[in-house]
Amino acid sequence: MKTLAKFILITAALLLSTPSIAQSDVSDVSEELKIAAVEALIAAPADKALPLVTKVLEGNHSNEVKERALFILSQIDQPEAQSTLLKVARENQNDLGLEAVRMIGISGNDESLASLASIYENGNSEAREAVLEAYMIAGDKQSVFNIALTAEGDDFDEAIEMLSVMGARDELRELRGKTGVSEALIQAYAISGDFESLRELALDGSDVELQTQAIEAMGIVGGEQVDSTLVEIYRSATAEGVREAALHGMLISGHDAGVLELYRSSQDPSEKKQLLEFLVMTGSDEVWNIIDSTLTGDQ
């Protein structure tokens, strides 16, 4: 009896000392596995995912793991998820906080996006950049426009650069009336592909510096309309700087046919020389035909 009792006791002890698989510790706690676990929560219902990602953000994890948790939060359409994102964005003046700002952009939540304005106002240059990125991701042109209206210096340039990337032509045009024309605005017109605004500035000779910048910037937009306008500007220009800007524009847009056309129609040797130099720069094959013709006395 005594032996049987011992036997049962030892057996029970052995069984109890072997942890059940459900309760045993996780044998692999690598960073990669944790990242994969957080990413897998994308498939979980909000009520299951939210407590887990919140716990991850509050826990002692690397920024990489926490950044994945922020992404999951951005995909949860619940007020708690948004308030946690905002909390992380406000309370962390580091990469994690900046990532939280961007994730608010990804979430596209209007209320949270509006709250980013205060982070822009009170944050450093990195925070301001992250807020602009968040607005870009969310496609919120109006908020970037509002920033551009009051921003100055580099902040203004960055705001209108963002508007140009967003293709916010109407907003950029409106800014011209409110802040005036600047080099940054001309570049923004070019990036946003606003040929009309650039053409208008390119034909306005009241400020030659801005005019030449606009002419060159047209080359970035490119296309048939730009090419023909640049040739037209070159032909009608009286100032050397304007003509040269038109050639630079053609160089940027790759309109070697236009330069060749101008070369062939020119009767001025010094002008022909300059146009030939531009043709060489464009790498046009026609250059060799011109050189051959010049050597044989055809031109």
Added chain:
Amino acid sequence: MKLLKLLMYGALLGAVIWSGDSTADFLPTGADGWHTWQVDEPGASTEMCCFAWKSGDRSREGCNLDGRSISFSGDGVCSAAPGTVQVYVRLDDGVPEDIYVLSSNCPVSTESAVADHGLISGQENMRWFRTVIEDRDLANDVREEALFALVNSSSDAAYAYLDKLLTSR
């Protein structure tokens, strides 16, 4: 000597009882090809199924396991009716290559045979997933697939495990 005998008996009995929970019981080693089992876990259900994407329109469709890729949906629009959790696993050289968790109501087709292991307890199912997820010798994408499938099983045990994994050091 008596004590040694007792220890041996105890160990033997423990091993016998322990082997009852082994994954090898329902998924024999070397049994390549598709395997499926239904998870016996009250409350766990999923709508996971597949959809077809044609000319921008999603349409309700079952899962073809032989397809090059499977387009999953669990959003209730083109998924199957909620059902119990059905696991599909393809083994190649004894190693899991594909792991899917689908609704038991999701129509599944394949030209190859599928070994149906019937109803498997939630604990056994969890044990199998853990062995895959925590096996460092397996390719990361398989382990990630197992994690994704586990989350799709929507079971409390799965989330309890994820919680443990994420809070372990």
